[in-house]
Amino acid sequence: MSSFTAVVIGVADLDVALELWERDFGFEVLARRDGPDAELARLWNIQPADIARQALVGTPGVASGRLHLIEWHNPEPPVREGAQAFDLVPKNLDVYTDDMPRRMAMLRERGRQFANENFSEVAAPNGVTFREIHMPSHDRVNVVLLQMLEETLPFSPAGVSGIGLLITIVPDAEAEKAFYQQIFGLELLSDNILKGPEIEKMIGLPAGSALNVSIWGSADDDFGRMELIEYQGARGNDLYPRARPKSLGILRVAYVRPDIAAVRQTLEANDISFTQVDAAITLFAKGSMLSVASPAGMQIDVYEASSND
Secondary structure, eight states, X not given: OOSOSEEEEEESOHHHXXXXXXXXXXXXXXXXXXXXXXXXXXXHTSOGGGEEEEEEEEOTTOOSSXXXXXXXXXXXXXXXXXXXXXXXXXXXXXXXXXXXXXXXXXXXXXXXXXXXXXXXXXXXXXXXXXXXXXXXXXXXXXXXXXXXXXXXXXXOTTSEEEEEEEEEEOSOHHHHXXXXXXXXXXXXXXXXXXXXXXXXXXXXXXXXXXXXXXXXXXXXXXXXXXXXXXXXXOOXXXXXXXOSTTSBEEEEEEEEETTHHHHHHHHHXXXXXXXXXXXXXXSXXXXXXXXXXXXXXXXXXXXXXXXXX
C-alpha cells in the first residue's frame, strides 16, 4: 500500500480538534481510546500516561488519508510555532473540497477564518487546474482546502474529503525521494522544478530561488500522498526535532502494510535504524509496528496489516 493511512497530530484538546474534522468537515470518528496507551508509548519512547485521549478520523468509505488525533497531558508547544514558509517542517494538510466558494461561506458562518479573503486558482505544470486557500486551525495546523476542478472524489456530507497530501519541507529532495522510493516503494506521481519571479513573489523567496516539488503515493489513490518540497536558494530552520510526541501539530505519518517484515529487512539491509514493538494492539491494527525517520527527520510509523486495520 503506497498511500499513508493517517497523519498523527498532537492536540491540546481533542474536542476542539473534532469540532473541525467531525462537525465542520464531516469526517467519521472510526475509533477512540481514552486513557494511557502503553504500546504507543513504547514505540514513541514516552510514558503511557502522557497520552490522555485519541481518535482515528477519516472520510466515510476512504481507507487512506485519515487523521490520528492524540491529546496529551501537559503538551509541549506547537511544532510550527513561529515557523517561516521555508522552514524545514511538516507544513500543510491538503484536504479536498467539492465547491470552494460554497464551502468557504459555510466555514465562515461557523467562525472559521482563512489566510486570504479569496481563494487562488492555479494551473499546475501537468495541466490540472485547482483552487486552494489556506485555513489556520487548531494547534497551529495549517489546512489547505483544495478543489480539483477536473476530478470527482468521494466527499463527506459536508463536501470535504480526507487528507490528499501531507506537505513536508526538506533540505535535500533527492535524498528524501530515494528514501520513499527505495524503502517504501512509493510511486513518483509528479516531479517539477518551479521557479521564476511569480513563484518568488507568491512565496516570498529571494531572487533566483526555486522549488523542487515531487508527489509520492499511489496512482490509484487520490488520498494519502506525500509532497516533498526543497526550497533552493532559501534555507530555513530545521524544526523536525520539534515534531515529537507531546508536541502539538503534525508529528508523523503512519502506514499500514502487509509486508512489514519486508520493510524491516530493507531497513536493515540499508543500515537504517528503527524501533520495533511486537504484539501490539492499536487504533490501526493488531500486530508488529515499527518507527523510522526519513533523511529529513520525518517520523514514519509502519503498522502490520490485520483484521482491524
